[in-house]
Amino acid sequence: MPKRLLIGVLLAWIAESLALWFFLEKPQQIFSIVAVGLHVFAALACAQVHNQRSRSERDLVFLMALGLPGLGPLCAWALPGPLRTEEPQDAHAAFEEALQIQVSPVEKSQLTGFDAQHIQSYSEVLHHGDLAQRSGLVRKLALLGRPEHMRLLRRFLEDPDEELRIQAFLQLRSQREKYEARIRSLDKALPQGGAGTQQLALAHQNYAQSGLLEPELESLQWQAILKLLDNPGPQTQPGWERVLLQALIKMEQFEEAERVLAQIEFAGDGSLDDLSFQAQIQFQVRNWPGLLNMKERMRHGGHPIPEWMTTTLNSVTQEEPHHAG
Amino acid sequence: MQDDPLADFCLVLEGTYPWVMGGVSSWVHGLIDRIPEHSFYLWCVVADDKTTQKEMSYELPPNVVGIEYIPLVTRAVQGSSNQRNMEGWVQQLPALLEILIDGSTEHFASAMRALDPLEPVNPEALFARPDVWQILLDIYQSEARSESMLDFFWTFVNSLRPIIHLLGAPIPKARVYHTISTGYAGWLAARASQVTGSPMMITEHGIYTKERRIEINQAKWILDRNSNREGPERELPYFRNWWIRSFAGLSQAAYDSAARILTIHYGNTALQIRDGAASDRMEVIPNGINASRIAEAVQAAFPRDGDAPFTVGFIGRVAPIKDLITLIDATALARLQHPDLRVRVMGPSDEDEEYAESCMDHARRLGVQDILTFDGRVNVLDVLPHLDVVILTSISEAQPLVLLEAYAAHLPVIATDVGASREMVFGRAGEDQSLGQSGLITPIGSPVATAKAIVRLAKSRDQCRSMGEAGYQRVRRFYREEDMIRSYRRVYDEILNQGVSV
Numbered sequence: 001m002p003k004r005l006l007i008g009v010l011l012a013w014i015a016e017s018l019a020l021w022f023f024l025e026k027p028q029q030i031f032s033i034v035a036v037g038l039h040v041f042a043a044l045a046c047a048q049v050h051n052q053r054s055r056s057e058r059d060l061v062f063l064m065a066l067g068l069p070g071l072g073p074l075c076a077w078a079l080p081g082p083l084r085t086e087e088p089q090d091a092h093a094a095f096e097e098a099l100q101i102q103v104s105p106v107e108k109s110q111l112t113g114f115d116a117q118h119i120q121s122y123s124e125v126l127h128h129g130d131l132a133q134r135s136g137l138v139r140k141l142a143l144l145g146r147p148e149h150m151r152l153l154r155r156f157l158e159d160p161d162e163e164l165r166i167q168a169f170l171q172l173r174s175q176r177e178k179y180e181a182r183i184r185s186l187d188k189a190l191p192q193g194g195a196g197t198q199q200l201a202l203a204h205q206n207y208a209q210s211g212l213l214e215p216e217l218e219s220l221q222w223q224a225i226l227k228l229l230d231n232p233g234p235q236t237q238p239g240w241e242r243v244l245l246q247a248l249i250k251m252e253q254f255e256e257a258e259r260v261l262a263q264i265e266f267a268g269d270g271s272l273d274d275l276s277f278q279a280q281i282q283f284q285v286r287n288w289p290g291l292l293n294m295k296e297r298m299r300h301g302g303h304p305i306p307e308w309m310t311t312t313l314n315s316v317t318q319e320e321p322h323h324a325g
Numbered sequence: 326m327q328d329d330p331l332a333d334f335c336l337v338l339e340g341t342y343p344w345v346m347g348g349v350s351s352w353v354h355g356l357i358d359r360i361p362e363h364s365f366y367l368w369c370v371v372a373d374d375k376t377t378q379k380e381m382s383y384e385l386p387p388n389v390v391g392i393e394y395i396p397l398v399t400r401a402v403q404g405s406s407n408q409r410n411m412e413g414w415v416q417q418l419p420a421l422l423e424i425l426i427d428g429s430t431e432h433f434a435s436a437m438r439a440l441d442p443l444e445p446v447n448p449e450a451l452f453a454r455p456d457v458w459q460i461l462l463d464i465y466q467s468e469a470r471s472e473s474m475l476d477f478f479w480t481f482v483n484s485l486r487p488i489i490h491l492l493g494a495p496i497p498k499a500r501v502y503h504t505i506s507t508g509y510a511g512w513l514a515a516r517a518s519q520v521t522g523s524p525m526m527i528t529e530h531g532i533y534t535k536e537r538r539i540e541i542n543q544a545k546w547i548l549d550r551n552s553n554r555e556g557p558e559r560e561l562p563y564f565r566n567w568w569i570r571s572f573a574g575l576s577q578a579a580y581d582s583a584a585r586i587l588t589i590h591y592g593n594t595a596l597q598i599r600d601g602a603a604s605d606r607m608e609v610i611p612n613g614i615n616a617s618r619i620a621e622a623v624q625a626a627f628p629r630d631g632d633a634p635f636t637v638g639f640i641g642r643v644a645p646i647k648d649l650i651t652l653i654d655a656t657a658l659a660r661l662q663h664p665d666l667r668v669r670v671m672g673p674s675d676e677d678e679e680y681a682e683s684c685m686d687h688a689r690r691l692g693v694q695d696i697l698t699f700d701g702r703v704n705v706l707d708v709l710p711h712l713d714v715v716i717l718t719s720i721s722e723a724q725p726l727v728l729l730e731a732y733a734a735h736l737p738v739i740a741t742d743v744g745a746s747r748e749m750v751f752g753r754a755g756e757d758q759s760l761g762q763s764g765l766i767t768p769i770g771s772p773v774a775t776a777k778a779i780v781r782l783a784k785s786r787d788q789c790r791s792m793g794e795a796g797y798q799r800v801r802r803f804y805r806e807e808d809m810i811r812s813y814r815r816v817y818d819e820i821l822n823q824g825v826s827v
Contacts (some may be wrong), residue, residue: 132561135542158768162743163535169720169770170543173645184686214773216658220691 142171147211332366335499404447445493511579590745619733626710654772732796738764763796
């Protein structure tokens with residue numbers, strides 16, 4: 001632990017205590033300014049630690065274990081490891097056709113992972129490339145790093161060429177280690193309950209959605225989330241309910257998912273992001289009336305209606321609405 | 326090395342025996358020990374000076390008559406700065422580069438003989454010469470103009486430096502040079518053979534060029550500044566290709582100079598031919614074990630406790646190459662379907678303590694620490710009688726002895742599809758294949774497939790027994806230590822009688 005950092009943290013703690021004592025009777029704004037200042041200081045400390053990668057993990061774990069108010073989430077943020085929070089955005093329809101990858105209608109609607117003009121080239125290399133070209137593809141997929149790339153990379157584990165199998169494995173392992181290191185650190189550092197638990201749940205979610213894991217192993221991550229968020233504690237972090245909902249859906253606990261969804265008060269109710277998320281949940285629990293309701297709300301709010309939503313609703317209008325469970 | 330005793334065989338080793346424990350080192354030790362009628366000299370290429378400061382991992386048998394090591398990275402490089410001597414080296418530089426860049430060994434023999442009478446040269450002094458700079462510039466202009474000159478310079482220097490360093494090493498006298506890999510060790514052996522006229526032979530366990538290709542493809546220290554950022558790469562980025570070509574060139578020189586090219590399993594032969602080995606000089610001599618010793622130990626421990634849970638044993642180092650994370654994941658999955666399960670990890674964990682710790686931590690997080698134990702080093706004779714199956718989750722192996730040891734104990738195996746695993750489980754051909762399947766093969770890095778294999782065997786003790794019996798017959802007929810030693814005695818006699826290099 002660098003001395004300067006330790007002194008800094010102690011000073012921050014003393015300053016925060018003094019601030020509480022001095023400004024307890026003062027106007028709220030003064031206290032807020034002090035609090036913000038302290039958080040900025042802690043953030044800088046975390047960034048400083050983060051630059052010293054090999055030592056950073058231990059230092060951050062130590063800092064988090066101190067339990068100073070405000071430091072926990074910042075340290076968790078600063079821990080090495082992927083912080084991806086968005087949904088995996090698979091995949092181009094042409095890509096699916098070219099590489100025979102199965103994706104859901106929701107995933108199909110979102111095109112970001114592969115550049116459309118290169119999809120055919122990827123397909124050619126995958127199916128007809130020589131050893132060097134296929135090695136290059138393995139390296140490129142690891143570099144691109146999104147879940148759809150990882151899923152394709154996993155296919156190389158059963159390539160006829162042992163050399164490629166090993167290369168794919170090493171690239172996948174290198175990616176997995178980043179997620180696992182973060183989970184390991186959070187697991188060690190965070191007290192149970194509150195934002196810490198939710199950070200850990202988020203890390204499990206990122207890992208589950210990374211495309212690195214076989215479905216059965218992915219389930220273990222979702223199970224871990226359900227266990228962690230069974231009692232999420234008082235210090236809730238915005239968005240943790242989304243993590244819980246996704247875990248419930250992945251574990252096919254649809255009724256519970258709908259119950260949680262009904263309880264959530266979305267902070268930005270009516271925003272496209274919230275509505276899209278709720279619509280995806282309704283889709284995943286196969287609640288077609290709920291999905292239709294979301295479509296109406298999106299239309300009412302002047303938001304564009306995603307093509308997958310229209311297609312799905314068109315295809316189920318003739319069917320008996322099938323509720324979750 | 327004029328005063329060295331003349332050894333029958335100079336074993337040329339790279340990064341293995343006698344300082345590093347492992348499959349290849351054990352094989353070398355066994356070979357020397359079991360052929361006491363011949364004397365051996367050890368010529369070892371090591372990473373750096375620190376390697377040899379450690380205690381040797383093996384006690385050298387009495388028929389080892391000398392040992393010499395060459396660190397690839399050393400601060401103590403000395404060499405002549407005599408101008409005529411330097412010019413002699415510069416004259417041969419194009420021939421060396423021809424091997425590294427084009428894999429052409431046409432001028433290898435003449436270059437080795439021309440360099441032999443010269444004094445060793447300090448590579449740094451050589452690179453500082455204007456005529457060497459001109460050679461570098463010519464290559465850059467002809468094939469690397471779109472690359473960074475700075476990157477090219479350092480790639481050129483760093484790939485040539487160890488080669489030149491090895492060319493300055495004194496050659497120990499021996500009647501035969503036997504290298505246990507290609508690469509730098511193969512290069513040394515080929516050089517020694519060309520200079521002295523004594524024959525050389527190769528025994529490859531893993532295929533050196535394949536291992537280097539994997540390493541170079543993963544390497545983060547090689548920069549791909551011009552690589553295609555959007556689409557897939559149509560060819561290997563220049564500097565990765567340079568390194569791969571240079572290692573292929575070293576191997577080609579070794580293959581071309583070798584009177585005999587041996588390997589330990591049939592799967593390797595196709596790779597050797599692909600890398601330029603002549604098929605008419607090739608032979609497969611599989612590893613073997615003393616199966617009776619293990620069979621007797623198992624017999625002595627019979628009968629096993631009938632109430633014991635289905636016990637899976639991993640025997641090997643706790644190291645990343647063994648991929649224990651997959652085994653731990655598989656344990657968590659298999660337990661869901663077969664709760665009465667135990668997994669024992671048996672082997673040293675001091676090679677990579679951080680990895681070992683992360684494995685134990687992983688087991689704790691998955692909640693399998695009660696059924697998966699890390700038992701440390703064990704005597705296989707003590708543990709094999711208490712196992713139901715031996716498992717191997719390695720991502721790379723040559724011909725794993727642990728599978729043979731399992732067979733000798735009448736145990737089936739679950740092994741990843743690496744090296745010789747497939748031919749050891751299904752048999753190579755003919756009589757071997759007719760013995761039947763002696764285990765299950767899984768893809769590397771697949772906890773799901775590994776878990777399924779465990780559950781399959783756990784639920785069918787009959788299948789375990791029949792596979793164990795097939796394995797026992799297989800090891801007794803095709804993987805006998807005495808056969809391996811007999812084959813090496815024959816090859817050694819033939820090559821000693823042959824007495825001339827290729």
